[in-house]
Amino acid sequence: MSGSKIVFLDQTKMPTNYYNISADLPEPMAPPLHPGTKEPVGPQDLSAIFPMELIMQEVSTERFIEIPDEVLELYKISRPTPLIRASNLEKYLDTPAKIFYKYEGANPTGSHKTNTSYAQAYYNKRAGIKKLVTETGAGQWGSSLAMACKHFGLECEVFMVKVSYHQKPYRKTLMNLFGAEVHASPSNLTNAGRKVLEADPDSPGSLGIAISEAIEKAVQRDDTNYSLGSVLNHVLLHQTIIGEETRIQFEMIDHYPDVVIGCVGGGSNFGGIAFPFLRDKLRGDHNDLQVIAVEPESCPTLTQGKFEYDFGDEACMTPLLKMYTLGHNFIPPSIHAGGLRYHGMAPTISHLHNLGFIEASSYNQSVVFDAAKVFAQTEGIVPAPESSHAIKEAIEQALKCKTEGTSKTILFNLSGHGFLDLGAYEQFLNNSL
Numbered sequence: 001m002s003g004s005k006i007v008f009l010d011q012t013k014m015p016t017n018y019y020n021i022s023a024d025l026p027e028p029m030a031p032p033l034h035p036g037t038k039e040p041v042g043p044q045d046l047s048a049i050f051p052m053e054l055i056m057q058e059v060s061t062e063r064f065i066e067i068p069d070e071v072l073e074l075y076k077i078s079r080p081t082p083l084i085r086a087s088n089l090e091k092y093l094d095t096p097a098k099i100f101y102k103y104e105g106a107n108p109t110g111s112h113k114t115n116t117s118y119a120q121a122y123y124n125k126r127a128g129i130k131k132l133v134t135e136t137g138a139g140q141w142g143s144s145l146a147m148a149c150k151h152f153g154l155e156c157e158v159f160m161v162k163v164s165y166h167q168k169p170y171r172k173t174l175m176n177l178f179g180a181e182v183h184a185s186p187s188n189l190t191n192a193g194r195k196v197l198e199a200d201p202d203s204p205g206s207l208g209i210a211i212s213e214a215i216e217k218a219v220q221r222d223d224t225n226y227s228l229g230s231v232l233n234h235v236l237l238h239q240t241i242i243g244e245e246t247r248i249q250f251e252m253i254d255h256y257p258d259v260v261i262g263c264v265g266g267g268s269n270f271g272g273i274a275f276p277f278l279r280d281k282l283r284g285d286h287n288d289l290q291v292i293a294v295e296p297e298s299c300p301t302l303t304q305g306k307f308e309y310d311f312g313d314e315a316c317m318t319p320l321l322k323m324y325t326l327g328h329n330f331i332p333p334s335i336h337a338g339g340l341r342y343h344g345m346a347p348t349i350s351h352l353h354n355l356g357f358i359e360a361s362s363y364n365q366s367v368v369f370d371a372a373k374v375f376a377q378t379e380g381i382v383p384a385p386e387s388s389h390a391i392k393e394a395i396e397q398a399l400k401c402k403t404e405g406t407s408k409t410i411l412f413n414l415s416g417h418g419f420l421d422l423g424a425y426e427q428f429l430n431n432s433l
């Protein structure tokens with residue numbers, strides 16, 4: 001690498017297509033089912049809450065899908081994001097492994113979520129929609145969508161999981177700054193929210209509940225759509241810009257990863273970095289490539305969930321998705337990695353895990369914060385608690401290389417920075433997590 005630490009990709013060489021992994025699946029996925037009839041859903045069933053162009057992406061099996069020019073222009077505010085060699089971390093661990101991370105915290109609202117928020121706002125605007133309603137966990141998705149809506153002149157309303165609303169008040173401020181209306185969920189504004197509050201007035205909320213509230217609001221008006229920040233095929237599709245860039249960056253330094261790692265909530269940042277590399281493995285190249293999805297021990301969807309049809313939300317309004325799930329009524333403990341508190345998993349990732357192409361691991365909150373501290377102290381970037389799950393796994397893999405005396409190339413996605421998570425870091429330093 002001739003001594004340089006960052007692999008910069010010129011904006012003129014940016015990928016202009018998203019990669020659609022549906023084109024390369026060895027077996028087709030089980031279709032989503034209508035919540036009432038239990039028959040496969042058709043495009044028309046989804047048109048009450050999504051614009052047709054996103055619905056067509058959801059079901060497409062075309063391998064590459066062109067990124068619209070207007071979206072590409074917005075990406076250029078912060079993309080290509082840097083691929084960085086974590087050489088100080090390598091030295092600290094005294095490992096022969098080479099560790100690289102893709103830094104998605106460089107995006108405007110501090111995470112990978114802008115990759116899909118721009119695209120979703122764009123397609124909704126083109127369909128004549130005036131307002132988007134969504135849920136958010138720790139607030140990264142809500143702030144990304146609020147920013148994209150402001151850009152395209154759309155209104156934005158956000159149901160934010162109550163525990164995060166109180167843990168991360170500045171995320172709410174950020175959403176308000178971009179002009180969005182924000183409610184703590186469960187709220188009194190919807191039937192779904194009121195029902196949860198009747199049963200448990202102190203409910204900390206969950207992404208499943210917030211999704212129910214947002215969909216209930218969105219279906220009430222023709223000019224209003226719903227927007228989801230993860231899980232669905234079209235969301236993971238938009239995130240593949242991450243891995244497509246990384247492939248080119250590795251080509252520039254004549255490298256290819258042996259291990260690709262990402263944290264998983266609904267699976268979008270992981271799918272984003274991993275799918276463009278999995279494409280090779282699915283076609284029989286790079287058969288040794290290891291792909292690892294990392295989750296919190298307290299919300300162990302892939303490692304302990306069941307692979308079956310379940311609802312994406314608490315109130316059973318979404319189509320049934322075949323996925324690893326802890327059950328749509330599962331309320332995860334109030335951990336600080338709010339973005340990973342989701343009961344289900346993207347159907348594409350679930351399918352590929354079931355077929356053996358994706359491994360999964362889980363770690364508890366305290367070892368994850370230990371890893372975050374090591375990373376901050378060696379590399380200087382404060383990672384989001386969510387992303388720190390990927391850091392923990394990368395460190396484990398690097399230490400394994402040290403024991404085995406192998407020099408693998410380890411790639412992980414640093415999905416976001418943790419500057420709005422300093423409250424959690426303060427508790428960690430005071431031993432009161």
Ligand SMILES: *Cc1c(COP(=O)(O)O)cnc(C)c1O
Nearest residue numbers: 140230265266267268269339416
């Ligand atoms: C939202 C978020 C996640 C989890 O969501 P995925 O869809 O699984 O990527 C992870 N990291 C950060 C920084 C996030 O904002």
